[in-house]
Amino acid sequence: MNKIEDLRSIAESIGLTSIVEELTLIELRSKQENANIILPLVGEFSSGKTTLINALTDSKGLESATKPTTATIYEVHFGSDSCHAEVIDANGNCIEVENINDLKNEELADAKVVTVFDTSTRIPASTIIVDTPGLSSPDPQHKQTLVNFLPKADGILLVTDINQQMTRSLTDFIEMIKLSQRPIYLILTKSDTKSEEDIESAKQYISKNCKIPLKQVAVVSATKDSLEELYTLLDSIQEEKKDILKRVDDQRLKNISKMMLKQVEELMSASLSDENTDEAIRMCQQELDRVKRQIERLVDSVADDIDEQERTTTRKFEDIIFDKLNTLVTGKSSDFDNEAMTTINNTASLLMNSYKNGIQAAICEKARNQNESEKEDGISLESLKSMNLSNIQMTGLTYNMDLNGMGHEYDQWIKVGVIAAAAVGTVAAVAATAGGAAAAGGALASGKAIDAIDTVSDVGSIISNQKAVSRIEKAVTLATKVTQKYETIENGAQALSGKVGSDKGLIDSMVGFVTDKLLSKPQRARAVRNYIDSSLSPDFNNRLKEISLELVNIVRVSLNEEATEIINQKTNSLNQLKAERKEQKEQFEQRISQLREYKTLLLTI
Known part of the structure; x- marks a missing residue:
């Protein structure tokens, strides 16, 4: 048998x-x-990891x-036949993406992994290069994603900007990786900013301080395609x-062997007698009670972190x-509200x-710290790593604005005024030539077409000059025709607009254009600020608090169920041993042997 x-x-x-x-x-x-x-x-955020990958691909x-935006791997x-990608979402569904340029970090925040297939043959087909979140990202979920992925790695390509000093997070990471027995290879990026002498000096310095052999150091410039x-x-x-x-696999087998040895020793110790078995079963129950108390302490300890996450998220949402x-609202739209x-x-x-992701990562970090401070076995975090929180969503936020109608309340009155002004202008022009300029001017000032026409009739009754009266009466008739012509034009424009999918006529559109500039945009801008301050932000914050309680409860239940x-698995094994001892002594002895x-x-593996 092999190992x-x-x-x-x-x-x-x-x-x-x-x-x-x-x-x-x-x-x-x-x-x-x-x-x-x-x-x-x-590597650190902005060290050039993604730029380097783009230089290697077709x-x-x-x-x-320009900022840390995603925890996605x-x-x-x-060496693929075509350039495409597959996204495994939070629910485990596989989504095909034909155009790699369509992959946007912010839209992939919940994705488990993104697999990119590229036609480039510059890298051997059996070499899988993985882009990971930056070490210095302020989002704890990014660090957690990296830590969770590292057991799958066979080696590490450590990327650092040649212009930067070795950071604490980078040196700490190097020490951690050495414990996992993975080989480390150093890649110095942006070498086009340095002279040959400076490059050699940087290689010597980093190799000495990080204890990485020079043969495992490569200096590159992705922007200059200097990747030899x-x-x-x-x-x-x-x-x-x-x-x-x-x-790497031998180290994995050693870790597995160590874990299994502990399990076997526990079973052997509990198998010495019924009293030992019963005591071990009681110890299991005590262990469960202890872990559950740890879980409650963990949940209580993250309250401040959750409060800070809520404040930060609400401020970011407002901004x-x-x-x-x-x-x-200061631009153009056919439907502002939608x-x-x-x-x-x-x-x-x-x-x-x-x-x-931030809450989940904060809980994981707290749990690890708590486990390290406890001498006994701590909380298992496997359930947190695979926890599906996709059903928890922020939906149905309050919306109480009418941006489309804002500032257009008087459009119909203004439209009537436009038609009236055209009619009055016709009357006034004729009346002026007949000596009735003052009367017509007064009518014009009133801004109402019907009043203007009535006024012209009154003027006509007191003017003795029959010729003037005749002109004014003709003007009234002409004004009426002008009004009718506007209505005819408007009706035709309305019908044409309907055919092209608009519900506004010519005059409506002209009036709306003017009032939008003069009234609507300022009103909409003020309304948005009032809406965010008085309604949307408080609603968002309250919903966030409700979601926080739901998240914490899900975590509590999940950790308790896992523990x-x-x-129970340990208890069942112990009970099985106890039953075998009582019912089948020979079989029990064989089991112990x-x-x-x-x-x-x-012990030999």
Whole structure:
């Protein structure tokens, strides 16, 4: 039997199904002639990781953000038939993306992994390059994502800007990786900013202080396509790939063996007598009670973190919404209210994803710290890593504005005034030539077409000059025709507008254009500020508090269920031993003998 078969046999015997699956994957890879090697790019934010990947690919489509925006892992596979991507969302669904340029970091905040397939042959097809969140990102979820991914890595491509000093987070990471037995390769980016002498000096300094052999250091400039040293480094990794994978897998097997040895020793200790077994079962129950108390302390300890996350998220929501709505209402739109509601809901959804990830990461970080401070076994965090929070959403926020109608309340009156003004202008022009300019001018000042026509009739009755009277009466008739002509034009324009999908006529559109500039835009801008301050922001904050309570409760229940399941598995094994001792003494003795053999075997692995 080989090492993997020994471990699998023991794992199957004591019911460790997850270990059996992991051992099977390790065995499958060991038998592959040209197995994949997984190399994540790790470095500070803005060290040039994504820019470097784009330089290696044909698609060159990954978004290089100006700020840390996502905790998503990007796995890049080379030598594919076409450039495309697959996104595994929070629910485990696979979404095909034909154009890699459509991948936007902010829209992928909840994605589990993004797999990018590229046609480039500059990198061997069995080398998988992984883009990871920046080490210095302020979002704790980014760090958690990186930590969760590292067990899958076979080596680390450590990326740093040649213009920057080695940061504390970078040196701490190097020390952590050394403990995991993964080889580390250093890539110095942006070398086009340095002279040859400065580059050599930087390589010597970093190699000495980080204790990384110079042969494992590559200096590149992605913007200048100066990548020869990186290609040489990757070629050397390919040559040593079998040895690298074997060392990594051997370390994984040692970790598995250590964990299983502890489990076997617990079973053996509890099997010495009924009293020992009963005591072990009681200890299991005490352990469960203790872990549950730890969980309650954990939940209480994150209250301040949650409050701060709520304040930060609410402020960010206010700032983003104000900027977006202010841009919207001062521009042009066929439906301001619909666009405003879409903007609000989309922004709330994006921030909610970030908020949930932040809370989840904060709880994980607190739990790890709490586990380290406890001498006994602490809280298992596996359930938190796989927890599905996609059902928790921010929906139905209050919307009480009428941006479309704002400032257009008097459009109909103004429209009537436009038609009246045309009619009055006709009357006034004729009346002026007949000596009735004063009367017509007064009518014009009134701004009402019917009053103007009546006034002209009155003037006509007191003017003795029959010729003047005749002219004014003709003007009244002409004014009426002008009014009718405007109505005819308007009706025709209305019908034409209906055919092209608009509900406004010619005059309505002209009046709306003027009032929008003079009245609507200022009113909408004031309304947006009042709406955010008095309605939207308080509503968002209250909903966020409700969601926080729901998140914490889900975490509490999930951790308790996981702890209960783990303890119950131990208890069931103990009860099985007790039953075997009582009912089948010979079988029980065989079981104990087998456990002793397992212990001896595990100590040699």
